[in-house]
Amino acid sequence: MKKLSIALLPGDGIGMEVVPAARKVLEKSGAAAGVHLSFEQFDWGSDHYFRMGQMMPVDALERLRAHDSILLGAVGHPDIPDHITLNGMLLPIRRGFDLYVNERPAYLYAGVESPLRGYEPGAIDMVVVRENTEGEYTNVGGFVYHHLPEEVAIQTSVFTRHGCERIIRYAFDLARRRNQKRKVASITKSNAQGYGMVLWDRIFREVSAEYPDIETESLLVDAAAMNFVRRPASFDVVVASNLFGDILSDLSAIVTGSIGLAPSANLDPRRNAPSLFEPVHGSAPDIAGKGVSNPLATILAAAMMMDHLGEPEMSASIEGAVRAVLADGKVLTADLGGRSTTADVTAAVLAHLA
Numbered sequence: 001m002k003k004l005s006i007a008l009l010p011g012d013g014i015g016m017e018v019v020p021a022a023r024k025v026l027e028k029s030g031a032a033a034g035v036h037l038s039f040e041q042f043d044w045g046s047d048h049y050f051r052m053g054q055m056m057p058v059d060a061l062e063r064l065r066a067h068d069s070i071l072l073g074a075v076g077h078p079d080i081p082d083h084i085t086l087n088g089m090l091l092p093i094r095r096g097f098d099l100y101v102n103e104r105p106a107y108l109y110a111g112v113e114s115p116l117r118g119y120e121p122g123a124i125d126m127v128v129v130r131e132n133t134e135g136e137y138t139n140v141g142g143f144v145y146h147h148l149p150e151e152v153a154i155q156t157s158v159f160t161r162h163g164c165e166r167i168i169r170y171a172f173d174l175a176r177r178r179n180q181k182r183k184v185a186s187i188t189k190s191n192a193q194g195y196g197m198v199l200w201d202r203i204f205r206e207v208s209a210e211y212p213d214i215e216t217e218s219l220l221v222d223a224a225a226m227n228f229v230r231r232p233a234s235f236d237v238v239v240a241s242n243l244f245g246d247i248l249s250d251l252s253a254i255v256t257g258s259i260g261l262a263p264s265a266n267l268d269p270r271r272n273a274p275s276l277f278e279p280v281h282g283s284a285p286d287i288a289g290k291g292v293s294n295p296l297a298t299i300l301a302a303a304m305m306m307d308h309l310g311e312p313e314m315s316a317s318i319e320g321a322v323r324a325v326l327a328d329g330k331v332l333t334a335d336l337g338g339r340s341t342t343a344d345v346t347a348a349v350l351a352h353l354a
């Protein structure tokens, strides 16, 4: 029997509700597929910060490295500045394991209504490929005259040839693997940002020459935001920097119905380290603890994880169960217009699992 060990990092807020939901789905699906899944849960995050002064222990990466994969819920607490929680947990894992790809698919499922009218199920089907280890999230900078009236803050973005080239190449390879519209859109703001993003544009042109079978377009991020709303069905693979990919993937999530349906994969394609899977959404403190959060993004992230771990049938059966729940339309959380709880939706997915 194949054995896989999964590190669970529920984190904060609704992360503590959606990760246990996904675990139940993985357990049932693994048992049906003859895959033995073992889980180790790490209760790191804001409560750990309150107790220990840090979001996770110093040996966190070493402990995570012992696992085949990581499933994370959310990071963020209303009483801790967001730059401390994010830079204390999620970003150090992405950088520490060099998980340079953040794949964020957005698909309009049957039974889900897009706020944009007139799109058939499946008509919007894109993947935002976000650069995940450098760019605007490198967090290099500092304060001068800190807390004085003449205060200055410097925040530097870092774009390396190595970093741009590998993420752009991944996007082209993904467009080939998906074999759908066979298009890659590259997003920058190189009219205003005259160094890093000009380098990105130049590398995009160089790499695209190696993929003559893939159609390309280069968009400024403001035009891209407009076109995600105006012509979302035209996009296939969209490659963007860390910040622009983060922003655009919230937009692609809402045009396909809800951020509560948006999964993501933080990948090291060379597989030197465990990859990390998570919902795109955050800790949602406004609804945390009420049992009404949508677990489907995390369940879909778990499906992406099983595909990455070499279990495509398990992945397809989990995604199929989610599709069935959505198409049925009877058991939905509030973000999708329903009144069901996290537990109801999880039970519905479990009932549809083959």
Ligand code: GGG
Pocket: 072, 073, 074, 075, 076, 086, 090, 246, 278, 279, 280, 281, 282, 283
């Ligand atoms: N699901 C993880 C989470 O809490 N995401 C919220 C967030 O702010 N993420 C920032 C990022 O993905 O860089």
